[in-house]
Amino acid sequence: MDLRPVRRRAGPGPARVRPGRVQHGHRASGRRARAGGPARPRPEPVEGARGRGAAAAREPVDLRLAAARHGAGDRDPALRRARALALPEVHRRGHARPCGDPGPRLVTAPARRRRRAAAGLVVLVACSASIAAGGERTDAGTAQxxxxxxxxxxxFAPPLAGSLExxxxARLLVxxxxxVNRTLGVASFGDTFGLVRWRDARGLDWQLGLVAGVDALFDLETGSRELWxxxxxxxxxxxxxxGRLAARxxxxxxxxxxxxxxLLGDPPVSVGRRRELSYEVLELTAAWRQGPTRIYAGASRLVGRAIPVGRHLAQAGVEYAPDPDGQRRARPFAALDLAAWSETGWEPEVTLRAGFAMPRPWRGRGRxxxxxxxxxxxxxxxxxxxxDSRWVGIGLSLSD
Incomplete structure (x- = not known):
């Protein structure tokens, strides 16, 4: 590029610039001067244009997941706001992040997090300290x-309040x-089946089994009872x-x-914006039972995952559940479960279930x-x- 000084025409009046030439003193800008007028100054860079502003410009527009096209309830504006659960931008009460971006974790008030964790720990310690001696619920022994x-x-009986059991x-939840508040329904189908049991030389009973289950979440306030x-x-x-010790x-x-x-809401959820949440987990849990009371604790690690999510999970809980077998009337029970996942910043998940347990109305053991x-x-x-949610609900289920 020719950077020589521009020749000026003799006589009064402003100098005219030849097209294709660059004015002396504007080498940093590298801009061509306009013919017939003064050179255009270089614009100042916009604050954050290559940082936060550019990133915001590239942000995809959140999907506003609307209800299915069936029923008047689907057109509820409040529902549209409530279901701005934009996939894969997972909304966390005012926070969203793109799929695959580790980003900030679940954000809630620190005081609320401390109260939630402290309340659960106090109940766990109190119930553990008040375990009374009593008979142990056992099956018929297996000879060595x-x-x-x-x-x-x-x-190992599955935790009564565990969310992954x-x-x-069926459950009805508000x-x-x-x-907004939503009325949800959950239909669950699954169980843990024993395949073979044996006893070793040390007196330990071992059992290998199979576990399978399906949990379906429905929005009961839509005309079609939409499956979420x-x-x-x-x-x-x-x-x-x-004896009283069990592990899984x-x-x-x-x-x-x-x-x-x-998926087919208005607008529909495109394939490229869904989270492929699929993973394999190795879990270790131990429990101690004294009479009708049991405490348990465990940890898990994701050994395989389809998308980058947190690898570690933790769980603990306490239960009071008398065995109803051989009883003609219902027996009360209560169960508290505390869980946390590194993907949500170890935000405590507190679940409390209480009610009545009775023998199954047909032949077979269980509650x-x-x-x-x-x-x-x-x-x-x-x-x-x-x-981040709260709910209250009622349910009917079968448990070992």
């Missing part, structure tokens, strides 16, 4: 060296999702027990799938549970794990 095929019960049942999400879980549990090692797969009506459920924490339903 013998194998029992397809035992009727498990050595497959069971047969949930606070942030913008379905979670699938399948795994292999290895359990052991000796479980390797399981969990995947989450959005409902068709949810029929009628319960009230309270929960505070991130939603446990697949792709909506980033929603």
């Amino acid at each position: 060296g013998e194998r029992t095929w397809f035992p009727s019960r498990t050595l 497959p069971r047969f049942g 949930a606070d999702l942030g913008p 999400n379905t979670d699938f879980l399948v795994g292999i549990p290895l359990t052991l027990r000796r 090692a479980r390797l399981y797969h969990r995947s989450s799938h959005l409902g068709d009506e949810f 029929l549970l009628v319960s009230i459920e309270l929960r505070d924490g991130p939603l446990p339903f697949g792709q909506f794990y980033g929603i």
